[in-house]
Amino acid sequence: MKLYIVILLSSLFHITQQLNQQDRCVCELTNKEKVFPHETLNSVNDEASKCSFKVNPQKSVELEALYFGLDFRLPQLLQDLSTLEKEDDGELYGAVSLQLLHLRDELHELEEYDTLQVEKKRKDNLRLKRDLDECKNRNDFNIQPTRQPDSVCPHAKFVNITGPRFYSTGEAPSNHKYGGWGRDPKPALGKENWYWRVILTASNIYANNINFYSSLSALTVGVKTPDKALIHAANPTTNTIQGPNVVFYCDALYYNCYNSDRVCRFNITSKAISNIQLPKGTRYNSKGNFCHLGKCYIYTDIDLATDESGVWVIYSTVQNFGNLVLSKIEEGDPPMFAQTWYTSVNKQAVTNTFMACGILYATRYVDKEIEEIFYSFDPLTGVEKFNLGIFINKMCPDINFLNYSPVDKMLHIHCDTYMVSYEVLFE
Template sequence: MQELQTYDTMQVVKRLEDNHRLKRDLDQCKNGFHSTIQPTQPPHSKCPHGEFQNITGPMVYTAGEYPGSYKYGAWGRDPKPEAGKESWYWLVMLTSSNRYANYIRLYSSLSSLIVGLSIPGNVQIHSSNPTTNTIQGPNVVLYGEALYYNCYNQDAVCRFNLTTKTITTLQLPKGTRFNSKGNFCHLEECYPFTDLDLATDESGVWVIYTTSQDFGNLVLSKVEEDEPMTLGQTWHSSVYKQGVTNTFMACGVLYATRYVNKTMEEIFYAFDTTTGVERFNVGVFINKMSPNIYSLNYSPVDQMLHAYCDSYMVSYKVLFW
């Protein structure tokens, strides 16, 4: 009865908040032609979807083609696909020592991924695994028909062009921790070879890492899509990377998660690259289907969050308003 009462109370509070927001929007429309006082606080980042509020789900939960076979990996959608490939999904599994991979697997639709029908199949980076410029660690993304990832045995980002089969590299700043020296962690374990986390959002590709001069705190840099790649603007946070289990980007805001227990993860931290404001009280919880989330990718195409969890592929809907 107490739980029902709490639930009813929260529904009332939510309705009041909705009504307040609608009234505010109506007042803004009525006063749209009148001058307004400029806010003294820095503006929030501009997001076409609104402000990040919550996630719901899981919406998808599948073992795919290889149930239980590959513990570490990543999956998602290309935010900038070629024409005709808008519905495609990609999958990278660490097939060697839970650390390395040498190909990306493609699916023509979500249903194809779920039932395990890979068309057109694998796109191979190299026949050997691992070797120079193959994949190290699970935190990879696909953007503009190119796979971005931590180059094998290097403190650098690799970009593999799926069309031309060419690889370009981007050297990260001196002191960048790599080869499992700057991992995501929680109290019980660290996730090996998660030194570099690649992320996508509405504006492109990002890399999250840490350096010795930042004393292990998260560093965020924009990856410019030039040829060759260049490192764009960089931001330095005050959150310790080994106190974080994963990160993702949405609308220019860096979000970080931490392990709560085997069934719950918390999005606790946000860093707004527009304002430079950090928040440690985001307080959005992820209902997990498996104890560990080894990669987390946000898709700006459909505002979905794709998680790879102990060989399972799970997705959540990101709510903005």
């Protein structure tokens, strides 16, 4: 393959190519023009066309650099020509225009000679990058909500936790390790100081009742109120509790319905049960648990959470590749989903989740003594953070229940039979 280099000399612009000694060629230029100093373009072209050499990979790189330089210089030349057009050029402009047109033809010719496809690949890469950017903008898994929830945090930014402030097994038998406990963020009249607790059976899978305690001290010694609520005499059966991730809100218990990809709502007063169907593809029946490298926590596929704004559900779907999905539950009978958001953190890479002031937080296992709150997702802005670095000093190795209480700004944990609470600190 031969490369033809046309050398154009002008008082307006100058192009130079540096060659190695063995590749050097000398072109003799003769000035025949009396007025314009460009000489005869045809003579120069004939002489320059005789200068040729074989192109190797190194020369192709040099060629690409030359091409970029010319591509950068052309807009400047066009700007200069625009200035010339406005002045009396004595027919100079016509000659320069022909040279520029010829130069453009030569550049297209050089591009065709690029057998190593350097320039073609560069353009393909640019097109590919553009397509990827467009794909990101169209990403169906980052669906924006039709309306944004109002800010519900009267405090400020969540920055740390301290404690533990409370640590007790209460009345739970030592072989009943899984369960949940806490306070109602929107309690019924006269129940403002009550605590609730759900204890799973020895299988650590099922439960069919919820117990209430009139105070923290009553919870500690296991003195229940008469308001014990039985969901169903049989356990397990349709609409009884599956898994430890239960919450209590506005005098109703929310939980994963037994053997189902639904969220159940048990009204304590009426004893009525209603439910919400989760999206198709939701992982349930211990297929999408919270996990760490050492183990997974059985039947933790569907996590319920409460905060200042109400009830949330955190789960994973096949469509979202097992990543966390967050849905807001609208109060009512039956309850409904208000909005849904998709995140990029895999559910089985976290050990638990909770909500505080409308923000989703996720934890991960560090070791037997430390759990880290490492991740947050803000539904208002769609911003995800992966480096929060807020650490929990654990009282037992595995946390199977975790929920925030806006009533007392405490983080309630259930682990290996124990109930533990930590104080949440805001900025």
